[in-house]
Amino acid sequence: MSGPERVTLAMTGASGAPYGLRLLDCLVQEEREVHFLISKAAQLVLATETDVSLPAKPQAMQAFLSEYTGAAPGQIRVYGKEDWMAPPASGSGAPGAMVVVPCSTGTLSAIACGASNNLIERAADVALKERRPLILVPREAPYSAIHLENMLRLTQLGAVILPASPGFYHQPRTVDDLVDFIVARILNLLGIPQDMLPRWGEHHLGGSEE
Template identity: 50%
Template sequence: MNFGTKATEPVIIAVTGASGSCYALRLIQRLAAAGVPLHILLSDAARVVLDQELDLKLPADPAGTAAALAEHVSVDADNIHCYATRDWFSPAASGSAGIRRMIIIPCSMGTLAHIANGASDNLIERAADVMIKERGQLILVPRETPLSAIHLENMLKLARLGVEIIPAMPGFYHRPESLDDIIDFVVDRVLHHIEMPNPAAKKWGMA
């Protein structure tokens, strides 16, 4: 799979404790298979959800986490780099590292609220704050229902700052035949927004 020149540009992928960890793993799989350097941040709650939803128990140390993720999604671990939630020396913690793209998938309402209000209490929130201040590309994939007025106001605040909100709301016009088809629909939308060529994606009006 060749995604072109974008494959040389690193991406931060953050995973929080919202339901929908399958989306994160599919995105990691697709980007890692394309040779994109990935900087992966997982909240403590994300580790619990990965175990609950997918029976994936991750080691505590970053190197072990990277190896376990790579094995689970059947990709080479060379381009997967994981960091502890308080590793303030990671590339994600500073704009001087030059990383210009970050995706939080799935994004919990708690993480979204912290980002919307500039509260950087962990590396995920700090990395998002960096992306906003450096005017990079920040994509949030929230997964919550129903949405309260607080949730909506926080999303509106971030959207006005240029943050892209791509809710985990799969379409059905492509007539999905499996859970994988539904997962891919959301991940394909994320790949489209980071301008990764993805010919296999189902498009409206195209057979």
């Protein structure tokens, strides 16, 4: 198995909830264990942008997401925002990588300054201090100088900033194609196999001229 066996997936209150849902589904299909964290703002955005309305309690949410994605028992684990005994809260138990998608600029700021006021922020702080992959997917426009400074600081600390800016060289026909573009890039960074998006140049291999 290439890539991390366990991944922390956090969703916060920026637009782009379909990215997080699609990544969750892909991680489940690739048989990864997912530690799922979501803010209250992200639950509101999710209900606004999709047809998914998550239960409020972690246990009920876990059951819902397991059924929604077809996950095996225990494959998805959901934790509340103040569950400080959850594995992502400690370097000795945290998964091998973390993705925040979508990542609000408020969460970006909190991670950049090490606030650790909730489990999402603490889990990201753990990923940074343990030198584990941390991928942040902001969705904002335009960016202020504050946002850009926080992104620079986080990049210097070892995080990867992957803005939700889909490309068009794969000739997308649907919104799902645009979502898959970003999710495929995340999976590539994690080292997890994906067949949603050919790597640059692969889509030309069959049509090269003499």
